[in-house]
Amino acid sequence: MSSDLHHPAPDHNSWLTLPEQPPYPVVLVGGGPGAPDLITVRGQRALAWADVIIADHLGPTDHLAELCDITNKEIIDAAKLPYGKQMAQQRINELLVEAAQNGRKVVRLKGGDPYVFGRGFEERAALIEAGIGVIVVPGVTSAISVPAAAGVSVTRRGINHSFTVLSGHLAPGHTMSLTDWDALARLSGTLVIIMGVKNGPAIADRLIELGKNPATPVAIIEEGTTSSQRSVTCTLATLGATIEQAAIHPPAVIVVGDVVEGTDN
Known part of the structure; x- marks a missing residue:
């Protein structure tokens, strides 16, 4: 396993004072358990910053317009329906890498917490392997x-x-x-x-x-x-x-x- 996966975390506190500019081009956001107002403040700031949002069904996707101005944002549905339609994980990884390489400001919106049975670590690993920086915003786990x-x-x-x-x-x-x-x-x-x-x-x-x-x-x-x-x-x-x-x-x-x-x- 590459030691790059264990580099020190960025200064998250500095982002709180500069919410319009996260330190990396991709942010993995935990959307919380279901209610849209249970997303974290930092997660909502990331949504406001992004110009493309790749969202799971279990994230608060039905309420994105309540959480940020989506007028000029591209919303990509990654599905992740329980025992239903799902976008292949490899394709999600590719979309994240492609969007970042094209200079987009990317939020990957996931239900609950990205690191609790959310495959967030796999997505972070794929981005780092491609040389792309990523920050993780924890979510409220269901x-x-x-x-x-x-x-x-x-x-x-x-x-x-x-x-x-x-x-x-x-x-x-x-x-x-x-x-x-x-x-x-x-x-x-x-x-x-x-x-x-x-x-x-x-x-x-x-x-x-x-x-x-x-x-x-x-x-x-x-x-x-x-x-x-x-x-x-x-x-x-x-x-x-x-x-x-x-x-x-x-x-x-x-x-x-x-x-x-x-x-x-």
Whole structure:
């Protein structure tokens, strides 16, 4: 791995006083969990600066006009629909490089945080390999903010001292899965599963098979932080049936653990 990937961060504080001129031509922006006003101040400044925005579906793309003047901006839809239309990651990398090489001011707008299952590191690596500077603007990750919006605290005094965030994109047993399900089943802390609607039933079955208490409380929060937010509670044993009966669809966050008990969601 190139040591260039580990160079010191630019002086981000100087950008706060000069928001019209980020230090590099590309900015990877975390758009937050869904609500447009949960993007960071720095992220919104980057949108105002950009003349081309390459946006994921999970970023606040429907509200760009509320966040910046889009009159003279090129908006490129990278899709990234859960289990739907998606632009190939390699093509996204190429678009970022091409736009920067053509002298454009580029924002890559992603949902949540770019570095939490967002492939932001891959995009940064592609840019650096092409000799293009890039700055990362962290975003509010849905793994914590969506449960909070539904009244679920992922940590609670006297209940847990840890929480673990995992992707449910690949089912247990998938040949490409890097998840240690045995270790997860033994954890006493909270499990937060993102991208887990499709594989939620299989995940619950696997955790129970490996010793997790079937009565463990579960909260499922759909479209968190938006006007379409809804949440349901169940147990690990009934997770699969609840997803089906409540017609839960992505994006949704699943919280597994005793922190769900007694919350008003």
